Amino acid sequence: MKKITYLLTVLLALMITSCDEHLDAPSPSDVDEASIFSIYELAKGAIDGIKEPIGQTNSYRGRFLTHYGSNTDIEWVNADATSTGGRNDLSRYVNSPENSDMNRDNVYWAKVYGGIERANVCIRGLRTYGNPAPGTEMGQLLGEALTLRAFYYADLLKAHGDIVERFEPITTETIYLPKSNRDVIYKQIIADLGEAEDLVAWPGETSATKTTEDINKAFVKGLRARLCLMAAGYGQRADGIRRSNDPDLAVSVLYPLALQECLDVIAQEGSSVNLEDDFETLWRKNCEENITAGGESLWEIPFSEGRGRHLFTYAVRHQHKDQYTGQPRGGSFGPLPTVFYDYDTKDMRRDVTCVPYRWSNDEQAYQEIPGVETWYFGKWRYEWMTRFVTSTNDDGVNKIYMRYAEILLMAAEIENELYGPTEAAPYLKKIRRRAFDESDWSTKVDAYVDALTTKEAMFDAIVDEHGFEFCGEMERKQALIRWNLLKTKMDESIANMKALAAGEAPYSNVLHTIYYKLMDDGETLDIYGLNRGDSDANAPAGYTSTEWISEEKLDLLKIESLYENNPDENQFWPVWQVFINNSNGQLVPGFVE
Numbered sequence: 001m002k003k004i005t006y007l008l009t010v011l012l013a014l015m016i017t018s019c020d021e022h023l024d025a026p027s028p029s030d031v032d033e034a035s036i037f038s039i040y041e042l043a044k045g046a047i048d049g050i051k052e053p054i055g056q057t058n059s060y061r062g063r064f065l066t067h068y069g070s071n072t073d074i075e076w077v078n079a080d081a082t083s084t085g086g087r088n089d090l091s092r093y094v095n096s097p098e099n100s101d102m103n104r105d106n107v108y109w110a111k112v113y114g115g116i117e118r119a120n121v122c123i124r125g126l127r128t129y130g131n132p133a134p135g136t137e138m139g140q141l142l143g144e145a146l147t148l149r150a151f152y153y154a155d156l157l158k159a160h161g162d163i164v165e166r167f168e169p170i171t172t173e174t175i176y177l178p179k180s181n182r183d184v185i186y187k188q189i190i191a192d193l194g195e196a197e198d199l200v201a202w203p204g205e206t207s208a209t210k211t212t213e214d215i216n217k218a219f220v221k222g223l224r225a226r227l228c229l230m231a232a233g234y235g236q237r238a239d240g241i242r243r244s245n246d247p248d249l250a251v252s253v254l255y256p257l258a259l260q261e262c263l264d265v266i267a268q269e270g271s272s273v274n275l276e277d278d279f280e281t282l283w284r285k286n287c288e289e290n291i292t293a294g295g296e297s298l299w300e301i302p303f304s305e306g307r308g309r310h311l312f313t314y315a316v317r318h319q320h321k322d323q324y325t326g327q328p329r330g331g332s333f334g335p336l337p338t339v340f341y342d343y344d345t346k347d348m349r350r351d352v353t354c355v356p357y358r359w360s361n362d363e364q365a366y367q368e369i370p371g372v373e374t375w376y377f378g379k380w381r382y383e384w385m386t387r388f389v390t391s392t393n394d395d396g397v398n399k400i401y402m403r404y405a406e407i408l409l410m411a412a413e414i415e416n417e418l419y420g421p422t423e424a425a426p427y428l429k430k431i432r433r434r435a436f437d438e439s440d441w442s443t444k445v446d447a448y449v450d451a452l453t454t455k456e457a458m459f460d461a462i463v464d465e466h467g468f469e470f471c472g473e474m475e476r477k478q479a480l481i482r483w484n485l486l487k488t489k490m491d492e493s494i495a496n497m498k499a500l501a502a503g504e505a506p507y508s509n510v511l512h513t514i515y516y517k518l519m520d521d522g523e524t525l526d527i528y529g530l531n532r533g534d535s536d537a538n539a540p541a542g543y544t545s546t547e548w549i550s551e552e553k554l555d556l557l558k559i560e561s562l563y564e565n566n567p568d569e570n571q572f573w574p575v576w577q578v579f580i581n582n583s584n585g586q587l588v589p590g591f592v593e
Helices: 008-012 028-037 040-055 060-067 086-091 108-129 137-160 182-196 217-232 251-266 279-287 310-314 349-353 404-419 421-435 438-450 455-470 476-483 486-502 556-560 577-581
Strands: 075-077 235-237 240-242 297-301 333-335 399-403 513-518 525-528 544-547
Touching: 028 040, 028 108, 040 060, 040 108, 040 137, 060 086, 060 108, 060 310, 075 086, 108 137, 137 182, 137 217, 137 476, 182 217, 217 251, 217 297, 217 399, 217 404, 217 476, 235 476, 251 404, 279 297, 279 349, 297 404, 349 455, 399 404, 404 421, 404 455, 421 438, 421 455, 455 476, 476 486, 486 556
Parallel strands: none
Antiparallel strands: 075 333, 235 240, 297 399, 513 525, 513 544
């Protein structure tokens, strides 16, 4: 069973920095830092303390991971179209600074900056007292601190755009700061990760990198590549949606850097990293809490058994305490109804990702069909867990923050942009080989990819593949923003959902009646009619039929509620009002010029 030790008391002693420069004797905080960061065991506890804010009630646990990422062209909140407030407003791009879920002083904004402050103290202490050279235990710790700080900033950047820059411990002069231009922060954390990757070991290489909860070289390089693409990509700014004007963040500068980071990780395939042979196995291991390093998961946001709400939020819905869980939850978000039909029928990711059933409201539950409007993410299932969850609101399953598949798709995207589709093809093929049975590789992998002979065609295919691979992982929104495709792709999805409801192309060969039967185990449904090309004439005998798709079943109001405000004008969340009010006039709405 995984165990994460979060050391609070050590870090609390470090949060206040003495500013009295007239005393000859060292300040108490200097003495504490010298004592802590010159001894590995104490310094390690301080590094663990950087992660402690993740599990706090309204931090990553109950706000950031449970709210960010929806709605997109493939994911939406499974709420009634008229439901407002909190998460529902944010999903529909109603980004009020007074949002009822976010406008509170203990929300993730405060907790993340608390984690950044702890990282700043650790970085200063290790540099001053730890002799953190590459290949040493203290070097590993410094690399971890730099990476955890970059991780926090990366998520603030993708959620808010321009944010407050803090790379030194707080002093009385720096308690109140305005927002900084995001470009300054991008440059700093990209440089920090360049230092960190020389300090930390590969996955499984040392005892410090034996689990997916440990910071390792593959993750650091992958995060650096991701940040390069974000920094060089599009985003909403004060004067509209554009790339950065900073020459240091140009595509010509950052894409080669990101590519090299990806290639370094790819060179480790078979030793430090690998794709899981089977897509379902990847997610079963996540639900089983298998955190052994060296596979596809490069780093996971760690939760103890009593913290974390990932299945609570994203799993297939259980309506009652039943044979699989003592926590009747899941299903707050799901795939759009069209996503299942957009997969190739032979794509093995489809049935793992898109689940059309929920578990009944019974102690001995069985699968039942709620309707075409409500699908669930099948990557997370209480029924796959080896631990029976009894908490009322926490499941403790880690969030996979980065996996090797993303490295391959980033490599494909960058190779295509810099050198063209031929150079991108091997990486896209590797992703699709895992998605299809080997007997289909000649058509679904080789012929499909080899037909992508232009840069534009390859890019469009990579955008599609990203959706098929990462649906439900809440990575899509940020990717669409940096591609400048957020509203464009969401509008396409609205049109597609209307076409599905009306039985029009490209969904004219989708059956509007489905047939189902409860199997002999008394809990599993067998469903006929979901595949394109299925027909009423071939429906199996003895199955119950039900209307599945219609304009009434797939409500127009729900379809059009994919967004309420223009997504391209609301790409980022505001700073929440409570923090504006308490900023001594430093924080204001809007972007930095």
